[in-house]
Amino acid sequence: MRINTDGKKEFREDLYDDAADVFGENTRVGGIDRACRHAYQDAKAKKQALEWIEKHLAPEQAAELCEILSTREMDMKIETTTSLHTD
Known part of the structure; x- marks a missing residue:
């Protein structure tokens, strides 16, 4: 997969480097992969948290x-x- 990082999309290079750093990955691909998995797990956990918050x-x-x-x-x-x- 190729991701455009030219022109107005140049900011993506720093974004992908930051993702790699956050997750301790050596490559941008590793950082993006971990960020995607984290986003899915985070959304699921936040939904559970919202249910608890609403009740308590x-x-x-x-x-x-x-x-x-x-x-x-x-x-x-x-x-x-x-x-x-x-009534």
């Missing part, structure tokens, strides 16, 4: 924690609804 924290705390865990690539939100019923 007050709405304000849940919203704050979601903001902390969010990234540009993965925005986390918990929506709460309330209703009032009168």
